[in-house]
Amino acid sequence: MAKGGLTRWERTLERWESALVSRTHHDEPVELLDALRRECDSRAVVFSESRVVVPNAYEVELDARVHEELVRQTGGDVGEALTDDLARHGERMGYEWVGPLTLRVSPTDRPSGDPYRVNSTPMPHVRADAFPAEG
Structure with a gap:
């Protein structure tokens, strides 16, 4: 943690989160971070x-358009930023993950008609490379 406040990475995440929440699709705010937290809860x-x-x-x-915009905003670290946010949420709530969070x-x-879709599964021994490669 940087002296006197947030680390550079935390500030970047906060800016990214603000940009994500303010992004609109069909005149409705995209609330991907909240959707992830709700799925978890x-x-x-x-x-x-x-x-x-x-679930982990x-x-x-x-x-595709939202994905492209988020990749541009985060420098390609969309998954990492979302995982970090979800991990912090789980820690705040006192949750125990079934296995490694991926x-x-x-x-x-x-x-x-939706800008995103979120699904979760409890997988005790899942690894990050267990998902099929993007094609």
Whole structure:
């Protein structure tokens, strides 16, 4: 942590988050970070007061135009920025991941009317390279 405040990476994430939330698609704000957090929260399983387990493998499909814009804004680190935000959210909430946290971001040309789609799965031994390569 940098003296006197946030690290350069944290400031970059905050700027990126602000840009993402302010981005519009069909006159509605894109709330991808909130959607990821909601996906995590909605899939939480409470085992005890001190143990809440959440899925660890997330897949985010972005409208191709939104994906291109986010890659430009983040310098290509879209997945890393989203993973960092989700990890901080889990830490704040006291969640326990089923296994190593992984997040895959991919563009899609599928006309769904939504700028993004988020899915999660509990995968105890998933590795970041377990997802199929983007094609």
